[in-house]
Amino acid sequence: MSHIKEARMEHLQVLCTIDQEVIGDASRTEEIQQAIEEKRCLLYQSTDNIAGFLLFTNDFFGYSFISLVIVKPSERRKGVASALMKAYMQMAKTSKVFSSTNQSNKRMQQLFHNLGFVKSGVIDNLDEGDPEIIYMKQASPQA
Template sequence: MTQLVEARMEHLDEICAIDQEVIGDYSRSGNLRTAINEKRCIIQQTEKGIGGFLIFTNDFFENCFISLVIVKPSERRMGIATALLAFYVEMAATPKIFSSTNQSNTSMHKVFETAGFIKSGCIENLDEGDPEIIYVKYK
């Protein structure tokens, strides 16, 4: 059985392990702990464990913003990211939900398009030579 639920502190180690597997280090552990404490982290959980997680904020120019979507590499292409996005959109506190990804992240662009997000602009100079593409979804 698959569940999409708010992460609890007992999930922190597994969430951090997934993040480390994806980015190669534990540099975001403090941010992940804060997001869980502030009830801003959603996980996709099965009998096998956590397949992915989503971190959000509610303070992006007075709109909701999905700041991070991470799926365990062994669980990719199974609809986890799309399910996390859809779940969050339903619970979001504002009628517009924003998110972003690097221009080079073609997989995430496909996820956003599948989930009904549309391109809304870009930000230069966050990552040298790889602009951040902003997406929006209207409820």
């Protein structure tokens, strides 16, 4: 059995370990910690471990923004990212939810497409030679 829940400080080390496994360093430790403290982090708990997590904000031009989706490499292609994003879409506090990925990240672009997100713009010059594509989806905002 698996479920999605709000991350707590007791999960910080596990989430940081997963993030380090994916990106190769500990550069986002403070960002993850702050998101947990501010209740802006969801995690995917399977029966025996945490398979992934999602960070969000509510200050992207007045809208919700999924800023990070990380899935443990051994748990990829099992619906973890989809489940996290669907869960967040149901709890979003704004009528639209935005997110983004690099042009080179074809898997994430496919996930956005599969979940009904539409392209909303491009930002150049964040990662040299790899534009950031912005996506948007209408949400069911919670009051």
